[in-house]
Amino acid sequence: MNPRNPALSGEISEGAMLRAGLKITHLRLILALEEHRQISAAGEALNMSQPAASRMLGEIEAILKAPLCERAARGIELTEYGRALARRARAVLLELREAAREISELKSGSGGSVSLGSVTGPALSLAVPAIRQISAAYPGIYINVQIENSNVLTRELLAARHDFVIGRVPDDVDPRLFDLVEIGEEDVCLIVRDGHPLLEQEGATLADMTDFDWVFQPRGTLLRRAVEDSFATTGVRLPSTVINTSSIILTLSIVRHSNAIAPVARDVATMIAGNGTAIGEIRVLPITAPIRIRPYSLITAHGRALPPSAKLLYDLILKQARAMPAASLA
Numbered sequence: 001m002n003p004r005n006p007a008l009s010g011e012i013s014e015g016a017m018l019r020a021g022l023k024i025t026h027l028r029l030i031l032a033l034e035e036h037r038q039i040s041a042a043g044e045a046l047n048m049s050q051p052a053a054s055r056m057l058g059e060i061e062a063i064l065k066a067p068l069c070e071r072a073a074r075g076i077e078l079t080e081y082g083r084a085l086a087r088r089a090r091a092v093l094l095e096l097r098e099a100a101r102e103i104s105e106l107k108s109g110s111g112g113s114v115s116l117g118s119v120t121g122p123a124l125s126l127a128v129p130a131i132r133q134i135s136a137a138y139p140g141i142y143i144n145v146q147i148e149n150s151n152v153l154t155r156e157l158l159a160a161r162h163d164f165v166i167g168r169v170p171d172d173v174d175p176r177l178f179d180l181v182e183i184g185e186e187d188v189c190l191i192v193r194d195g196h197p198l199l200e201q202e203g204a205t206l207a208d209m210t211d212f213d214w215v216f217q218p219r220g221t222l223l224r225r226a227v228e229d230s231f232a233t234t235g236v237r238l239p240s241t242v243i244n245t246s247s248i249i250l251t252l253s254i255v256r257h258s259n260a261i262a263p264v265a266r267d268v269a270t271m272i273a274g275n276g277t278a279i280g281e282i283r284v285l286p287i288t289a290p291i292r293i294r295p296y297s298l299i300t301a302h303g304r305a306l307p308p309s310a311k312l313l314y315d316l317i318l319k320q321a322r323a324m325p326a327a328s329l330a
Contacts, residue, residue: 026060027089034086038075094160112309113142117153117165121186121265130316149221157301163310164300168222180297183321187266188293190285193256203288206236213241215251215262226293227263
């Protein structure tokens with residue numbers, strides 16, 4: 001990783017890279033280094049030890065005759081050479097994945113496959129109805145759906161594990177890596193158990209809620225930041241006891257069995273509250289001031305074309321979003 005190392009200087013051609021032994025595992029490593037920013041974590045993601053990952057990094061630098069990483073305060077950062085290789089590696093691995101998918105679909109005679117990621121609210125209001133329609137019209141299609149926060153989904157999209165996602169680009173990710181079509185706003189509400197003390201009020205303030213336990217999504221997620229910003233702008237101290245989880249099932253279980261408060265998409269709360277089951281013992285807490293979160297979008301990786309099956313689902317979700325009245329999306 002020393003830019004003054006004479007062994008890392010000079011030009012190299014495409015053919016020379018292949019003859020020198022550049023491998024698919026090398027490309028996977030550079031992407032893992034870009035994502036995790038630590039050699040040990042990148043190695044663990046690829047099921048190899050830190051020494052093995054370090055040796056492989058040395059191999060790549062020797063092949064390319066360029067330093068790919070440099071030390072940073074908390075691990076490593078890719079150099080301009082490393083970033084260039086990572087960008088091309090992502091495209092190469094994507095093409096290989098698409099080739100494998102196309103061959104698999106030709107061999108099986110299936111109607112294609114789609115991998116979609118979505119935040120919870122629009123997954124219920126938009127993705128589920130669209131999936132139902134496509135499954136009825138194209139029974140051979142295979143659809144994989146991941147429900148997660150936007151931070152996770154955008155990383156998965158960049159790693160080519162999803163065709164497209166419904167969510168928001170996190171503040172710490174370069175928006176130029178994506179193409180976005182804004183399709184709606186997600187209404188956020190607070191949920192509590194049936195019989196919660198705050199339900200006795202007509203509308204709870206943040207000051208009323210600060211002494212209760214809260215269940216939040218992990219740090220840095222947009223929903224959590226929206227709630228934290230609401231506390232900050234009103235001058236109310238943040239809750240002292242916070243449970244962090246990205247699992248909606250765990251969130252509901254904690255809320256149901258305690259006086260904890262949790263922010264969720266209103267579509268989730270509407271589906272659950274009062275549905276006649278034990279988990280339906282959840283209520284939406286009336287509050288005096290709404291919690292705002294920025295609109296969500298259909299997000300694709302910039303420069304990456306959608307395969308036909310994914311384009312079909314994408315277009316249907318977009319059509320449904322545009323047909324919904326603004327009031328139902330707000």
